[in-house]
Amino acid sequence: MAARRAGKERYDSITYFGDGPWDQEASKTLGYNFVSVGNRINSPQSVLDYTEAHVALSYIGL
Incomplete structure (x- = not known):
């Protein structure tokens, strides 16, 4: 929906930013880059919370 709304x-x-194994699996299935949020799952790219915005943004090249 977000892509459609962006008109691109x-x-x-x-x-994809997510906190559950279902988010990680969906990202893998769709071929999306995945960043885990929190400590519920392991991911090479992760942030504890969004106060680590500079880390989160580095994972998407910003």
């Missing part, structure tokens, strides 16, 4: 057909990459 293609993106270089899409990043």
